[in-house]
Amino acid sequence: MSKSALPRRSVIVGAAATVVGWNTVGRSWAVEAPAPDTPTAPAPAPEAADTATLAALPRLDGTLVADGDTLARFGGDFGHLVTAAPRAVLRPGSVRDVATLVGFARRHRIPVAMNGQSGTGETAELESHSSYGQAGVRGGVAIDSRGLDRIIRISPGRAVVEAGVTWAQLTDAALAQGWMPPCLTDYLHLSVGGTLSVGGIGGGVQRHGFQADTVESVDVVTGTGELVTASASANRELFEAVLGGGGQAGLIVRATLRLVRARERALVLNLFYDDLGAYLADQKKLMLERRFDLQVGDVSRNAAGTGWRYKVEGVVHYDGTAAPDRAKLVRGLRCVAADTTFTDQTAREYAYRVDAFAGFLKGAGLWSQPKPWMSLFLPASTAETFTREALALLTPEDLGAGLLLFYPFRTDVFTRPMTVMPDEPVGFHFDLLSFPFPGADHAAALRRNRRLYDRAVQLGGKRYLIGAIPDVTHAEWRRHYGTRWGRVVAAKRRFDPAGILTPGQGIHS
CATH class of the missing domain: 3.30.43.10 (Uridine Diphospho-n-acetylenolpyruvylglucosamine Reductase, domain 2)
Incomplete structure (x- = not known):
C-alpha cells in the first residue's frame, strides 16, 4: 500500500x-x-x-x-x-x-x-x-x-470481527441473532486477536479445541508490513503460524470465526470428590462418553482445611422445557453423591458466570495485584503423579483468592500446529490462576512455577503461552516445540525477517 x-x-x-x-x-x-x-x-x-x-x-x-x-x-x-x-x-x-x-x-x-x-x-x-x-x-x-473493535458481520454460522473485539461483545451480538461462539474463554472480556494468538481455551475445549481451531480465516499484518488474508486453503503457512503462534509471524487484525446455534438454557452440575484417582477416572469417563456439552473442573481446599477437594463442573445446554435427565447424567460415577448440586440458568448467564467473581476480586483490590499464573498441559498417564506432587507443594497462600482449574481434553481436537500438546490421546489442563493476597512472596511463587514446569516437562507436559515461567531458554523453547521447531523458525524467517514482532514471548531470543 x-x-x-x-x-x-x-x-x-x-x-x-x-x-x-x-x-x-x-x-x-x-x-x-x-x-x-x-x-x-x-x-x-x-x-x-x-x-x-x-x-x-x-x-x-x-x-x-x-x-x-x-x-x-x-x-x-x-x-x-x-x-x-x-x-x-x-x-x-x-x-x-x-x-x-x-x-x-x-x-x-x-x-x-x-x-x-x-x-x-x-x-x-x-x-x-x-x-x-x-x-x-x-x-x-x-x-x-x-482501536480495532468493529464487529463487521454476523451471518448464519459465521462472524467477521476485528482483533480488538472482545468475546463478550461477540457473544452478545451473536446471541441476538441466535448464534454463539463454540468455544469461549471462562472470562469473556478478552480480545479475539489476543486469545487466537495463544490458542484460547475454555470449557468447550473437549468438543471444539481451542478458539483458534474455530477460525476460518484471518487477516494478518506480517513483520514486513504486508496485509495478508490467510486460511487453510490460501496462504496456509501463515494461517498455521499465527493461530497459537504467540504473535511471532504476524499480527492478527481481523478474523472470520465459526458460530454454532445458540441454546436457551444451561443445566450446570457440580460433582465433588475427595479422592484424586476417582476424580481423574470420572473426568476421563465423562469426556469420552460426551455426557456434557462443556466440562471443566477445579481443585480447592476442603472445608476442614486439611487437604484438597476436586470438583467436576458439567454443563448440558437445552431449549424450552426439554431439561436433561439429571439421574442419567450422574449415573455410574464415584462422586460424593450427597454433595452434588444442580443449577438451571440461561445460556448467557452461564457464559458470563465469571463476571461476579471478577467483581469480587476488583472490590477486594486483588485484580491489580501481581499474579504468578501458570498453565500447563499434562499427558493423562502422568497427570496423577504430577498433581499429587504439585498439591503437596502448594499451600492455600499460593492460591490466595484464586483457583486451580484441572480438567481433561482430547488432544486430537487441536488442529493448529503451533499449539503443542502432550503426545497422548488424552491430556489434562492444570491451570494455576492465583490471586495472592498483599504481602505474598512473588519471587518465591515464580521459583515454584519454574520447579513445577520443569517437573511437568519431565513427565511429558507442555505449557500454555500465557503463564509466568521465568528463565525459559532458547533450548527449552526448542524442546517445547519438538519436531515442529523447524516450522517455527521457518515462519519467523519468512514472515518477520527483521525479528521485530512480539519480542516479549522470548521464543526466538
Whole structure:
C-alpha cells in the first residue's frame, strides 16, 4: 500500500510536543517545538534539528502517542510481574494503520507488539491475556487493539470481527441473532486477536479445541508490513503460524470465526470428590462418553482445611422445557453423591458466570495485584503423579483468592500446529490462576512455577503461552516445540525477517 493512498496525516503527541518522525541516529522519536504562544512549551528535542537523520512518520488514520501515562500502562500487563515500557503506543484508526506502522518499524528495526488491553472497567482494571510480559515491547511500539473493535458481520454460522473485539461483545451480538461462539474463554472480556494468538481455551475445549481451531480465516499484518488474508486453503503457512503462534509471524487484525446455534438454557452440575484417582477416572469417563456439552473442573481446599477437594463442573445446554435427565447424567460415577448440586440458568448467564467473581476480586483490590499464573498441559498417564506432587507443594497462600482449574481434553481436537500438546490421546489442563493476597512472596511463587514446569516437562507436559515461567531458554523453547521447531523458525524467517514482532514471548531470543 502506497503512502499516498492514506487519507490524512496523524502525529504523535506527548508531553505538549508533537513527534514528527524517527531519529535514525539517536533511535528515538523526533519532536518539534510547540507553537511559540504555548505557555509551557518545552525546548525542542536536540535530534529534531537535524532533518538529515529524520525519517518522517507515515500518514495514519489513528494516532501514535507517547505520553507518560499511556506508556506506563502499556509497560505492564495483567500479571503485574514484568515491566517493559514501549516508546510509543499506536491507537489505530484502521487495519491499514497497523500495516503502515509495522512497515515503518521494520525499516527502522523498531520492535512491535499487539496488546489487547481489554476488560470491563477503567485503566487499572484492564486485562490482557498476558501475565508475564508476553505482550510487552520494551523500547518499541505497542499497538492498542481496542482501536480495532468493529464487529463487521454476523451471518448464519459465521462472524467477521476485528482483533480488538472482545468475546463478550461477540457473544452478545451473536446471541441476538441466535448464534454463539463454540468455544469461549471462562472470562469473556478478552480480545479475539489476543486469545487466537495463544490458542484460547475454555470449557468447550473437549468438543471444539481451542478458539483458534474455530477460525476460518484471518487477516494478518506480517513483520514486513504486508496485509495478508490467510486460511487453510490460501496462504496456509501463515494461517498455521499465527493461530497459537504467540504473535511471532504476524499480527492478527481481523478474523472470520465459526458460530454454532445458540441454546436457551444451561443445566450446570457440580460433582465433588475427595479422592484424586476417582476424580481423574470420572473426568476421563465423562469426556469420552460426551455426557456434557462443556466440562471443566477445579481443585480447592476442603472445608476442614486439611487437604484438597476436586470438583467436576458439567454443563448440558437445552431449549424450552426439554431439561436433561439429571439421574442419567450422574449415573455410574464415584462422586460424593450427597454433595452434588444442580443449577438451571440461561445460556448467557452461564457464559458470563465469571463476571461476579471478577467483581469480587476488583472490590477486594486483588485484580491489580501481581499474579504468578501458570498453565500447563499434562499427558493423562502422568497427570496423577504430577498433581499429587504439585498439591503437596502448594499451600492455600499460593492460591490466595484464586483457583486451580484441572480438567481433561482430547488432544486430537487441536488442529493448529503451533499449539503443542502432550503426545497422548488424552491430556489434562492444570491451570494455576492465583490471586495472592498483599504481602505474598512473588519471587518465591515464580521459583515454584519454574520447579513445577520443569517437573511437568519431565513427565511429558507442555505449557500454555500465557503463564509466568521465568528463565525459559532458547533450548527449552526448542524442546517445547519438538519436531515442529523447524516450522517455527521457518515462519519467523519468512514472515518477520527483521525479528521485530512480539519480542516479549522470548521464543526466538
